[in-house]
Amino acid sequence: MRTAETRAVFFDVDFTLIYPGPTFRGEGYRVFCARYGIEVDASRFSPAVAAAAPLLDRPEADPYADEIFIVYTRRIIEGMGGTGPNLDACAKEIYREWAACQHFELYDDVPDVLRELARAGLRIGLISNSHRCLASFQSHFELQGLITATVSSSEHGFMKPHPSIFSAALQLVNVEPAQAVMVGDSLRHDVEGAMRAGMRGVLLHRGDSPTPGAEELGVPVIRSLRELLHLVIE
Numbered sequence: 444m445r446t447a448e449t450r451a452v453f454f455d456v457d458f459t460l461i462y463p464g465p466t467f468r469g470e471g472y473r474v475f476c477a478r479y480g481i482e483v484d485a486s487r488f489s490p491a492v493a494a495a496a497p498l499l500d501r502p503e504a505d506p507y508a509d510e511i512f513i514v515y516t517r518r519i520i521e522g523m524g525g526t527g528p529n530l531d532a533c534a535k536e537i538y539r540e541w542a543a544c545q546h547f548e549l550y551d552d553v554p555d556v557l558r559e560l561a562r563a564g565l566r567i568g569l570i571s572n573s574h575r576c577l578a579s580f581q582s583h584f585e586l587q588g589l590i591t592a593t594v595s596s597s598e599h600g601f602m603k604p605h606p607s608i609f610s611a612a613l614q615l616v617n618v619e620p621a622q623a624v625m626v627g628d629s630l631r632h633d634v635e636g637a638m639r640a641g642m643r644g645v646l647l648h649r650g651d652s653p654t655p656g657a658e659e660l661g662v663p664v665i666r667s668l669r670e671l672l673h674l675v676i677e
Contacts, residue, residue, distance in 0.1 A: 451566040455633045461544075464547055472488055475537050505602075517534040566591040568591055574595065577593035592615035623642045625637030625644050645665060647666075
């Protein structure tokens, strides 16, 4: 994948660089819900998330809207058995708290890989579909000085895989699409979206399960960010 023209590497943020801590797992949801008088079964969290996930696969022409994620969160609560008049209020609080960096943990491989990329002279960017402040993200996880540019869909107006969010990121680092690589955990949002914008894509899949569609697209699949280094650094 590494060519003489490669000048920038962009990363998705959630589930690529960071992952939710206990606040956003089953027991954390149960605590949120309890404050609103809603009873849920924490053991049903994972299947509830899987059942709600299709709500996020919206037409790319749809603009970013808080309501998309509030409805998604409400569906998770309902999937855990939650009912009652306070569902929306609880879902809104969970959505607001998702933006707070203290609820998340950095994958162990992230700091070293970003430093290696920066030392190699590559520009590093972040493209995120969340409403998290990406400046605060860098400060909280002590990544200042490594990131050249950031674009969040809440500020940009459209979410990945809309091509405009990738184009906006490329403009910020002043590189052509063919000179850039996008790394993320979503084949549709991160990899396919970037490829349609003229970039190259790498799918990060930290688990051992299959990755349907990746082989057909001919994109590299890595299980750790450390595997990215030999793809983009000569």
